[in-house]
Amino acid sequence: MADISVRIEEFDVVIVGAGGAGMAAAVQTGMAGLKTAVISEVYPTRSHTVSAQGGINAALANMDEDYWIWHMYDTVKGGDYIGDQDAMEFFTKNAPKTIIELEHWGMPFSRTEKGTAYQRAFGGQTRNFGESIAHRATAVADRSGHAIVHTLFERTLRPDIVQYVSYYSEYYALKLLRNEEGTVMGVVAWDMVNGGVHIFFAYATILASGGNTRNFRTNTNAHVNTGIGWKLCAQAGIPIKDPEFVQFHPTGIYGVGNLITEGVRGEGGYLLNAQGERFMKKYAPHVLDLASRDVVSRGMATEIREGRGVGPKKDHVLLKLDHLGKDFIMDKLPGIWELAYKFVGVDCTKDPIPVQPTAHYHMGGIPTNIHGQVVDWDKDNKEVPIPGLYAAGEVGCGSLHGANRLGCNSLLDLVITGKEAGRHAARWILDEHPTFPNPPEEFVADKYAKDVMDKLNELFDGPEGTVKMDEIWEDLQDTMQADMSVFRIEEGLTRQLARLDEYFEKFKKVGLSDKSKVFNTELCEYFDLENMLYVSKIETVAAYNRKESRGAHYRDDYPERDDANWMLHTAAYWKEDGSVVTEYKPVRQKPLTAPTFQPKKRVY
Amino acid sequence: MALHVGDKVVFKIFRYDPEKDKAPYYKDYEVEIRREGMMVLTGLNQIKWEQDPSLTYRRSCREGVCGSDGMNINGVNTVSCMSHIEDYNSNVLVIKPLPGFPIIKDLVCDFEDFFNKYYVVKPYLIEKNPPPGRERLQSIEDRERLNGLYECILCGCCSSSCPSYWADPDYLGPSAMINAARFVFDTRDEGSDERLDAVNNIHGVWRCHTILNCISACPKELNPTKAIGMLQKEILKRTY
Ligand SMILES: Cc1cc2nc3c(=O)[nH]c(=O)nc-3n(C[C@H](O)[C@H](O)[C@H](O)COP(=O)(O)OP(=O)(O)OC[C@H]3O[C@@H](n4cnc5c(N)ncnc54)[C@H](O)[C@@H]3O)c2cc1C
Ligand code: SF4
Ligand code: SF4
Ligand code: FES
Numbered sequence: 038m039a040d041i042s043v044r045i046e047e048f049d050v051v052i053v054g055a056g057g058a059g060m061a062a063a064v065q066t067g068m069a070g071l072k073t074a075v076i077s078e079v080y081p082t083r084s085h086t087v088s089a090q091g092g093i094n095a096a097l098a099n100m101d102e103d104y105w106i107w108h109m110y111d112t113v114k115g116g117d118y119i120g121d122q123d124a125m126e127f128f129t130k131n132a133p134k135t136i137i138e139l140e141h142w143g144m145p146f147s148r149t150e151k152g153t154a155y156q157r158a159f160g161g162q163t164r165n166f167g168e169s170i171a172h173r174a175t176a177v178a179d180r181s182g183h184a185i186v187h188t189l190f191e192r193t194l195r196p197d198i199v200q201y202v203s204y205y206s207e208y209y210a211l212k213l214l215r216n217e218e219g220t221v222m223g224v225v226a227w228d229m230v231n232g233g234v235h236i237f238f239a240y241a242t243i244l245a246s247g248g249n250t251r252n253f254r255t256n257t258n259a260h261v262n263t264g265i266g267w268k269l270c271a272q273a274g275i276p277i278k279d280p281e282f283v284q285f286h287p288t289g290i291y292g293v294g295n296l297i298t299e300g301v302r303g304e305g306g307y308l309l310n311a312q313g314e315r316f317m318k319k320y321a322p323h324v325l326d327l328a329s330r331d332v333v334s335r336g337m338a339t340e341i342r343e344g345r346g347v348g349p350k351k352d353h354v355l356l357k358l359d360h361l362g363k364d365f366i367m368d369k370l371p372g373i374w375e376l377a378y379k380f381v382g383v384d385c386t387k388d389p390i391p392v393q394p395t396a397h398y399h400m401g402g403i404p405t406n407i408h409g410q411v412v413d414w415d416k417d418n419k420e421v422p423i424p425g426l427y428a429a430g431e432v433g434c435g436s437l438h439g440a441n442r443l444g445c446n447s448l449l450d451l452v453i454t455g456k457e458a459g460r461h462a463a464r465w466i467l468d469e470h471p472t473f474p475n476p477p478e479e480f481v482a483d484k485y486a487k488d489v490m491d492k493l494n495e496l497f498d499g500p501e502g503t504v505k506m507d508e509i510w511e512d513l514q515d516t517m518q519a520d521m522s523v524f525r526i527e528e529g530l531t532r533q534l535a536r537l538d539e540y541f542e543k544f545k546k547v548g549l550s551d552k553s554k555v556f557n558t559e560l561c562e563y564f565d566l567e568n569m570l571y572v573s574k575i576e577t578v579a580a581y582n583r584k585e586s587r588g589a590h591y592r593d594d595y596p597e598r599d600d601a602n603w604m605l606h607t608a609a610y611w612k613e614d615g616s617v618v619t620e621y622k623p624v625r626q627k628p629l630t631a632p633t634f635q636p637k638k639r640v641y
Numbered sequence: 642m643a644l645h646v647g648d649k650v651v652f653k654i655f656r657y658d659p660e661k662d663k664a665p666y667y668k669d670y671e672v673e674i675r676r677e678g679m680m681v682l683t684g685l686n687q688i689k690w691e692q693d694p695s696l697t698y699r700r701s702c703r704e705g706v707c708g709s710d711g712m713n714i715n716g717v718n719t720v721s722c723m724s725h726i727e728d729y730n731s732n733v734l735v736i737k738p739l740p741g742f743p744i745i746k747d748l749v750c751d752f753e754d755f756f757n758k759y760y761v762v763k764p765y766l767i768e769k770n771p772p773p774g775r776e777r778l779q780s781i782e783d784r785e786r787l788n789g790l791y792e793c794i795l796c797g798c799c800s801s802s803c804p805s806y807w808a809d810p811d812y813l814g815p816s817a818m819i820n821a822a823r824f825v826f827d828t829r830d831e832g833s834d835e836r837l838d839a840v841n842n843i844h845g846v847w848r849c850h851t852i853l854n855c856i857s858a859c860p861k862e863l864n865p866t867k868a869i870g871m872l873q874k875e876i877l878k879r880t881y
């Protein structure tokens with residue numbers, strides 16, 4: 038047997054993930070004086086929130102008149118009416134306060150002439166219920182995500198908070214602990230640097246492990262975004278809500294996927310096809326390139342499908358921005374200048390950037406209510422919180438984004454859902470004095486982490502395996518890209534489901550060639566691949582089963598939105614035999630105070 | 642040297658696994674160029690995924706913003722994800738972990754000391770007076786003073802290239818200092834005195850001998866030397 042050490046620690050709160058969402062939660066639990074562990078596969082400032090560019094939405098009205106209700110309307114419409122409107126109200130209403138708080142904590146916003154925070158236009162953001170374009174994306178040049186991560190991390194370093202918050206960086210989460218009653222007790226993680234299993238028991242566990250689109254060939258995600266949160270929940274019997282809604286960002290750099298922010302179009306850039314035509318006027322006559330992302334990505338994919346793509350393979354389009362002028366680009370968009378120059382050798386102050394729709398974001402995720410409590414549904418389809426479990430940020434689903442997220446609503450999601458989850462967990466622990474879920478047995482590893490230990494022993498002691506991970510990974514990315522992207526159709530999805538079964542079979546034959554316990558990144562990649570297989574299967578089953586087109590989910594064989602039959606959330610359950618079963622749950626259409634926005638045809 | 646698709650380059654990589662190696666050694670791998678402008682990180686991934694899964698390095702964002710993959714390539718520190726293989730003008734790339742940092746395994750080194758030094762400069766906004774109800778106002782010019790300071794990705798490339806950092810184990814180093822400057826020159830910050838105190842000593846701003854290594858090492862093209870100079874000036878201005 039591989040000699041695997043086990044350590045056990047108790048905290049009030051354990052947070053999985055140190056991106057924007059995880060740290061926003063840690064600020065709250067730390068301020069409440071609760072002993073908090075934040076575990077993360079990478080050092081906090083390396084979390085993928087750093088890559089966000091464009092900005093963060095709030096009706097601050099720094100540029101022109103604006104109200105949260107307009108922001109809410111855009112969010113409901115952008116989400117193609119399947120979002121939960123109570124959460125959307127909470128979210129848009131609290132946005133201005135949240136941004137101001139970030140500013141107070143040191144976020145280095147770009148500024149207007151008046152000295153207020155600078156706001157730019159972004160897709161799908163309008164004034165007066167669709168009348169004209171709004172400037173709502175509050176920006177730090179094109180480095181807004183970097184600024185948020187650093188600001189939140191810095192906040193947790195303040196003496197009053199740092200004494201309660203311990204970072205466990207380079208720990209890989211492996212299992213969510215639940216007792217017989219279903220109460221969540223904490224997590225089991227792998228200590229990457231020293232090797233060894235670390236069990237964290239806590240009153241409350243907050244999952245904030247971020248996005249997971251690395252299963253697509255071209256994607257904007259970091260190497261670490263592989264969907265551990267979904268897998269941990271799937272394995273613990275917790276459903277994933279709306280997994281079929283995968284956002285394809287219109288402007289990933291052709292061939293590599295690195296993101297070019299929508300802020301480029303917000304500042305006046307636009308898309309061109311091979312004929313030099315500004316094609317978005319066909320698909321969104323009012324706001325053109327600033328329509329919501331699903332609309333723009335579909336427009337681009339249609340151009341490419343109909344032969345008007347650019348390049349020898351006619352498989353991408355161009356993003357033109359040189360007319361904005363060099364000074365402006367270098368002041369407001371310096372990061373994207375660098376990316377385009379480094380990755381495709383394009384100086385965007387002179388030439389257009391080649392772009393293609395690129396897997397970017399999951400609207401769906403672990404189901405939560407507006408307090409970030411993870412919920413399941415009872416027999417009457419009522420939401421019931423799972424005691425001790427919260428989710429925040431991209432891994433969760435409030436659902437703030439419905440079937441399609443608007444640009445710059447995600448950074449807002451992180452800070453608001455992270456904060457609310459942390460605040461609610463703290464209040465619950467301090468006011469309701471739950472009993473600590475640590476089991477009475479003197480030695481718990483055998484009972485609660487036996488499956489994890491067995492798996493690790495098998496990997497460290499077992500053979501190298503006959504299948505290389507790379508083989509599965511490459512095929513997975515290509516086939517997901519081919520059959521699960523912007524356009525979907527039954528035969529493609531059937532094909533993909535069959536392939537996924539094959540990949541799972543093959544995965545059983547994967548072993549480790551590196552048997553070292555110190556910083557074994559092959560081990561992490563093994564779990565990454567398993568995560569990706571889970572994510573792919575869950576989202577493909579849900580896409581197969583949703584027989585309509587809505588937001589980012591477009592079915593060639595069911596091209597219309599079908600409110601009569603499909604105004605429902607998917608709840609996808611992972612079964613022990615490895616199958617996925619979907620159930621359908623009501624949308625929370627009633628806002629907290631505002632009137633319900635009734636579904637209308639979406640025109641941009 | 643222009644490289645074309647199909648060309649081969651040798652990566653000579655520093656290897657060390659504390660569980661089995663008595664001493665570090667270098668191992669050669671052949672990397673195939675598969676697209677124009679291929680990055681060093683892509684080459685490392687090619688080796689790990691296709692040839693030797695035990696090769697160990699950090700990476701995350703693959704676009705120069707997370708600071709995971711600082712390393713030394715042909716004598717120069719940088720992040721591998723933003724370094725074009727062909728820019729090294731050589732058929733052989735010698736790849737080592739960041740010099741002066743303790744090694745954990747292969748290209749992965751220990752950042753604990755580096756981060757502890759960063760914490761010394763109190764890298765968070767210090768407020769003495771409660772902020773206003775709205776955002777604080779800051780002029781465009783005042784905000785511009787933070788450009789070149791706030792973009793640091795804490796990759797360690799600068800500190801690891803600094804001879805003073807190697808020579809004096811207590812030297813805070815250019816990265817901690819640029820982060821101190823990021824707050825000292827922020828008009829909203831009210832903690833500059835404490836922060837300047839933390840760097841006003843022989844292990845702080847006065848250790849820097851303007852050798853300038855740190856500037857050429859910074860993958861974000863920041864200028865820590867200038868930041869240190871600004872801090873020195875600010876200290877002198879406040880003391881005398
Ligand atoms: C390139 C890009 C640009 C974007 N631009 C914008 C924008 O301008 N505006 C906007 O609103 N949104 C934007 N988004 C979306 C937004 O940035 C993300 O949705 C958001 O940052 C996710 O934050 P998070 O805190 O949920 O997760 P992350 O920041 O990804 O953090 C996840 C955390 O979980 C940890 N983790 C992951 N797996 C494990 C594991 N197995 N074990 C332990 N820990 C683990 C990671 O280490 C990390 O700390 C952008 C996204 C991308 C990719
Ligand atoms: S300029 Fe100063 S900080 Fe930079 S390398 Fe030289 S001594 Fe080090
Ligand atoms: S100043 Fe530059 S080299 Fe130094 S840590 Fe920051 S980004 Fe890296
Ligand atoms: S991988 Fe993030 S900086 Fe290189």
